[in-house]
Amino acid sequence: MSRAFVKEDGPDNEPLPDLPISPHPNYVTPRGLAALRDRLAALQAELSRLRARAERLDRLPERAVERDIRYVEARLRSAIPVDPNDAPPGEAAFGTRITVADEDGTEQAFEIVGEDEADAALGRIAPQSPLARALIGARVGDTVDWKRPAGTVTLELLAIEPLRC
Template sequence: MSRAFVKEGTGELEPLPDLPVSPHPNYVTPRGLATLKARLLARQGELAALKARAERLDRLPEAAAERDIRYLEARLRTAILVEPVAQPAAEVQFGTRVVVEMEGVERAFEIVGEDEADADLGRIAPHSPLARALIGAEVGDLVVWRRPAGAVELEVVAIAPLDPGA
């Protein structure tokens, strides 16, 4: 085991540094809030299993689980729930699914909380460059998404509130 986080003489680990918390407001969808709660419960279960091990020489996994639990608890304390169905779907905003045409191809994106964002699933955080370009746009609007590979023009094809059950 690495001695970097071990207190001198006691064999106890120093708490791992906390994970960085975003400076942005912590908006969450109902799905995002449920996911955060499930992640917290899972991590608490993992920590209990780690502490129940007969052989506990390596305490680093426990420290990592404790750090993750602190992070998830902080995210839940600061969560600002936004109900997508309560939002008008006339313009792109947090909690909406937007379909755009980009270079002749239609793509769908969901604007969701940071902890729920996943580019592979088309879920983007509200402060991402793409979301910032889309927020406030209406169906038929052309918006410019400035990205490192060059600016791309997007046409907003459809807007809908996120399905709370999905």
């Protein structure tokens, strides 16, 4: 196709809308801050790769990466680093790993981390999650009620330690 028939400006070349930014304070652990920086570097490398393509008629992949870069840069600008060692000793707080047991005695561990670092599969929960809200402020030996859509679960706190990031 001749370049004469390619529209250089128009809706196909406009930036994608920005991703929504959480209204909550952006607390980050050292591990979470490093992950954001690594993600930004990977996105910048991906954008360079995309811009180096010989065939660039489809700019959507570039626009998507540019949008993601804007998001990560905004998250880095708003980051509030928290040292896990500054958590109140013996109290569930941001930057701590909490081991709990449910009514059946089944033990699980959860880490209260920043929103960008949260991953339920790894037991990493954001401070705004219902579980984290139930745990924050509790101490070893306390019981808390975790209100879930499937019903309330009572958890006993067995151990609390600062994250090793």
